[in-house]
Amino acid sequence: MSSLNPSSRARLKVALAGQQNAGKSTLFNALTGARQHIANYPGVTVEKKSGTYADGDLKVEVVDLPGTYSLTSFSLEERVARDFLLREKPDVIVNVIDASTLERGLPLTFQLIEMGVQVVVVVNMIDVAERLGLKVDPEALAAQLGVPVIVCVGRRGVGIAELRAAVRQMASCAHVRSPKIVDYGTLEDSIADIERRLEESSVRPAGISSRWLALALLDGGSEAETLLIGPAAERQAIAEAARSARETFGLSAGTSASDHVIACRLRHALDTIQASVQDRRRGLPISERIDRVLLNRWLAPVFLLATIWAVYQLSIVQGYELTKVTWPLLASFRNWASSVLPAAGFLTDPFARAFGLWMVDSVNTLLNYVPIFLILFSLIAILEDSGYMARIAFILDRILKRFGLHGQSTLPMVLAGVFAGGCAVPGVMATKAIPDPRARLATILTVPFMNCLAKVPLYTLLISMFFPENKGLVLFYLSTITVVVALLVAKLLTVTVLRKMETAPFVMELPHYHLPTLTGVLRRAFDRTWLYIKKVGTIVVAVAAVIYVLLQFPGLSADRIAYFQGRAEASIAEFHNRMAGNPFAAAVPSQERLIDLINVYTAYRAEKLNAGGKGASDALDAAYASRHPEFVPFLLRRGTDPNARKASSALKTLADERKTLRREMKEERLTVSALGRIGQAMEPVTRFAGFDWRINVALLSSFAARESSVATLGVLFGSDDGEAKRLEDRMEAQGRTNYTPLTAVSVMLFFALYPPCLATMIMVRLQTASTRWMLFAIVFPTMLGLAVAGTVQLTGWALALDGLTTISVIYGSALALLVVVGLYRSPREVWRTVRATPATINTRETAT
Template sequence: MSESEASSTAVPPSAPSSAPTADSATPASGTAAEGAAPLLVALAGQQNAGKSTLFNALTGVHQHIANYPGVTVDKKSGRAHIGGRAAEVVDLPGTYSLTSFSLEERVAREFLLDAQPDVVVNVLDATNIRRGLYLTFQLLEMGYRVVVALNMMDVAERRGLAIDLKTLSARLGVPVVGCVGRRGVGIDQLKAAIAEVAQADRPTLATLNYGELEAAVSDLQARLSELPAVAQAVSPRWLATKLIEGDAEAGRLLAKCLSNPHGLLDQATQARQAFEEKARLSTGDHMVAARDHLAGDILATCVTDGSRGRVPISERVDRFLLNRWLAPLFLVLVVWAIYELSIVQGYELTKVTWPILAGLRNLAADWLPEAGFLVDPQVRSLGLWMVDSANTLLNYVPIFLILFALIAILEDSGYMARIAFILDRILHRFGLHGQSTLPFILAGVFAGGCAVPGVMATKGIPDQRARLATILTVPFMNCLAKVPLYTLLINIYFPENKGLILFYLSTITVIAALLVAKLLTVSVLRNKETAPFVMELPHYHLPTITGVLRRSVDRTWLYVKKVGTVVVAVAAVVYVLLQFPGLTPAQQAGFQARGEAAIGEFFQAMEGNPLAERVSDQETLVSLLNVYTAYKAAKLNSGGGSASQAVDARFEEAHPQFFPFLKISRDRDARDAARALKDLSNTQKTLRREMKDQRIVNSFLGQIGRGLEPITQFANFDWKINVALLSSFAARESSVATLGVLFEQEQGENLTLEERMGSEQKAAGYTALTAVAIMLFFALYPPCLATTIMVRVQTNSYRWMTFSIIFPTFLGLGVASLVYSVGTALELTGLQMFTAIYLGALALLILVGLFKPPFGRGLSRPAYASPPAASPPAE
């Protein structure tokens, strides 16, 4: 549509006759307001307009974060006092419109329709009013009481923009308040405008003339207005425009109101088809053009740009940061900094937090029933298992605090959008999104990350299909916990080619993630929602310390609360699978006999020692051993000479009868007693460790490992490998620990695990092909317990959590079986087969990447560019 055609189809709305003005409404008095129902105020606006900053300014510390029902989009709400009345302020997800393309748009629209807020504060970026008015017009058509908060006025002034707020208010028919949210400027005026508008009657709809479509919209609006069920639920004018646009969600909304909506739907369809046949233009594009032209017309009368001819600072910075050759380099540096500060330094901080968690664990151990000599009460075992599971997850808190703070800085500064801009073109070919980059980096990519923060970082991906594909492929990355098993197998089977095998492992996981993402998006995720990709590069801003810290703490606390509700159930299931049915009676009797023999040796060693009377029976001896274990743990976590002395003083005061046994002193009797106790404690630890190891072999997981041998034999996995891989579901590191138990050395030997496992496996006929199969299976293996819980939290679905376990299992087993079977049939070495698999996967990646997706993506453009391209209508 040409500009002349657009001008004839779009005229400014007249100010509603009942629109609130400074003279037409007065705030309720404090007395009357105190008894009134709380106001419900919704903050709506596009991303990067400073909506969260205004939300913080309105609510202060009286806010909390949850999720909208059924989705993972953050729901931020808080309490405030406005015009003498209590108010609940809800910060809606950032959105450019109220269509149903993206999850954020749908959530914002459903909240507005269902909650019917008393006032909607439409937050606009003062430097980019034209883009923001697109949402403003839709809010006005929906008939809400609207207050426009024109934020970042200081930035607009620095860029030479002079904005006539009175004229803008008159053109829109609603109050317009200038604000600088990060400095608190205009907040009092905004509260006054909200209170004033809240007391006014519902405004007469401010309508937009749609030119050639106006007659069709008006006719459908008139029919909808005559239906009370529709008029009471939604604005007939807004619903009419959405139906003619072809908005599928609007059709479903109409069906909820009417038992037989087909006549109205047919009218909307006929109007849309008639217009598109005549104009050769979609109704959606026509309406977008009408709204955009009106926005331009309003700006022409309200905004004076004194900076014409000057290149904005953001554009000048982007000429450097988005340069074809410099952009990838700068991106790598930024990503490296995020990884270094959050993952590496975050892990360093766990050295500070872990002693605290360990102290809480010791405190829980003191509260639970006392431990036995060889077997603990089930309440104690299960309780400590739960605490250990929770501590494993809580140990990530320092990482998350740093990670979320850095993400907030990237978002607020405007560079996060540029990361997506740089990489989206490549990742999109595999069904992913530009913002999938950060999750993959945090998960490790080549080596060293963690899938838990990687899955957490997917929250900002706006495309639902790409977000799910990223969540399901992030665990393929090489986290630190996978490295021990890789190192073990490489040292056994590839001592001459360590570097090449590590290169294969560190890069084939990225190849696998991209190929699997493509497979998922064209199969199980093909019906998931996608959003038209119209990327906006916002102006650069300086993040505020308060905003960054608040978002970091809020998001981390949300993680702690959510994970805490899921971890208990999952940890209990894993506990049962690893602990039961337990030892056989014969095994139990054998361990019991060895334990009694050790106790007998202790009492024999204590004969003639004056301290023997302090441990006169076995029950007292068990109590002494428990005190000794607690003492050693406290000394280990004391950290310093003075702290160590404090531990001594505390235990001497609490257990005076046992203290001579705890610390080797110059007194001969005390020294002999301490040595006897130490020997008994070491024997106890050995027996308990052996019992634990045997319990794993007998456990349900152990039995499953043997039962899986007929299936895993095609990958040449025996029951020991199966048990190690199954146990690694709880934690990746446990794979090597379990192998160390299963490949136990004989009495008197002092061999490394590589030597023990290598000699036994090679004697059994295992080759480097088996090692390649194990490594590839481990690379594609389902996520660990902590990551699985995070998948559940981020998808809000047990179904996707289950899929994240089942699909990689079959994929990994299929690949491992293929590698071993084909390699054996062709008589290839492990290195030859790994090379063939790697080159084949790389060729497939290039082949898939050559084909562009059948659906298009919008054009990425900076915020200071010309008006946005029209979005396609909903189907």
């Protein structure tokens, strides 16, 4: 590395390297603030985060490298981090280590120092280590490593100034060091031989330590050989010498050179810790004592299932009760919107009114579930902050491996909604961290099966309608059967179309348990709920506008309009006949005044239904009597005046007939609309699954945004004028489509397996760089969902089962299949296990 004088150079490049969960991102944010840029490394899907900060006359560029435990290129992250360090040649590497897990972070530190680059070690989260009884001596650690050591508490900004000063100082160092940090024992002779060959040849790239490259050739194999440059003959000779040395060492030592290197680094890490850390812990740390119970082989699944059950019981089952409080508020808002929009016509409304109420109904249907999401997100935040969410990943890793997935597939699934509180978009994005292509692609294709946040409204709607006494059980079925299906599909994919792809080892870091803070939980819950509300206000509203157009076009024919107009005129004539000779008929001398009367009556009845108690009802009567004194005889039946009773009766009959006509016109208009015809055209295919054209339309709209399914049902089963009923009540009142609990089960299971929304499909295209896989992600789940929905209908019909029994049978069958597939091991897997040596297994587990 060339000499760098900060006083004469205006720019530095600094790389942040370290293991996952060590606080690199926190330090990155503390250093760069808002001056950040996020992109992908060229040719790969790993995220590249960079930013800048000013230090006097210097402009420092900071690059946050992917979290990694080594530079041996087992995973994509390791290759990206290693290639960046070798090719970009940063002026300083800031190695971030978790103070409470030094033994896992120091092996990477040794590799970075062995590269011969300028390294500053940051021992982060020193406060956590001290609470655990660990006291790190930075001076002693610096003496052991031969590089500066800074202690930090990144989240509080402690040590940031010292870190910047150390970066500036190290950037001015001119020499390339090749220290012998770790003694590799019996491998040292081979290292020295390869190192000598590298020095005598021209294959070593400039600025790379010969010792590090020799170790890489002995440890990393073919991946390290790609680093060599120069004449092919020299490169081949060096590679052959390294391969021969590895084979010779393996035969003599009884273990591979790679495993030996890992063991030596771990041993040296423990020696370094013993010399620089005072361990004042008494007995096992509390986190380990808790894990002995929660991660017990037999108890862990029980706690996990109990946690899922509790989350659903508290959020959706109990949270649903709160919607009985919020809905009257939303209904009042609809009544207010109805009052300020242009007045309704007798049969048809002005566009502004029809479109405005359409939007209000779409949004209200979804906002009614906000209490559920507040509780759900609070519970998820508690799981995250406490540290149990990472344990869930650890527990599920044992299962994922049996189905061809990777341990790091857990995080995408959690983000996508294992607890029905995620989103498939970040779930697919999180697959970037999965190191091997096969598990990554299998995860991308199965993550959308998780119960994302947007699926919850439809689940809640149908369960509250058809399974009010068994909400918790049905929600438990839905929350877990999606995981079951995802695992089965992943296994199917990995033994068929993905069977030739490679796999890679898995490394996981379990954080210490923490007591969640009330402010942290509430902030996370409100932030996530606000994101949901913003989504309702943007995507769902946009989808609702498109659906409105598609459901209005092309409209009723002239003949049908004339037919309904004739019936309307007949009902109006009947009203006037009944009002003949009635002195109150003078209040409606014209058609316009009659429509005004009906609209006032409709609004009055709506507000009357929402009036709480006799006092509120009397106040409402007084308000309408003051605003519309001429209509009082029609609205309020006072005294024994026969003319008032006749006027009120005639108006009620006319209003009821008008409501019937408007409802019939709406249903016919929806039926002949563009979207209605598409839904009907699909019925020959979906009928065996129990779906009618309305369900088809709702499912089609959900492809743009999952929430739109409920919003579309909300307008397909729209409120009549003067009504502000919940969607459940409207669907039951208009239930001429013969929906049954069996239909609800079919719809929910199809919806769980149905292709993800448009945004997720775009993300699948970006992550796979393949239109073919994106189309597969649409077609395959659709066929699978229809098959499952059809099986529900066939099972329920053939065995004469109700909805709850049918979903129980389907769930039990899927679970039994999962157990059979999970327990089955192919002869190749058995042979691979037999061939694995105990030393290899134990060393890898220790490294992990």
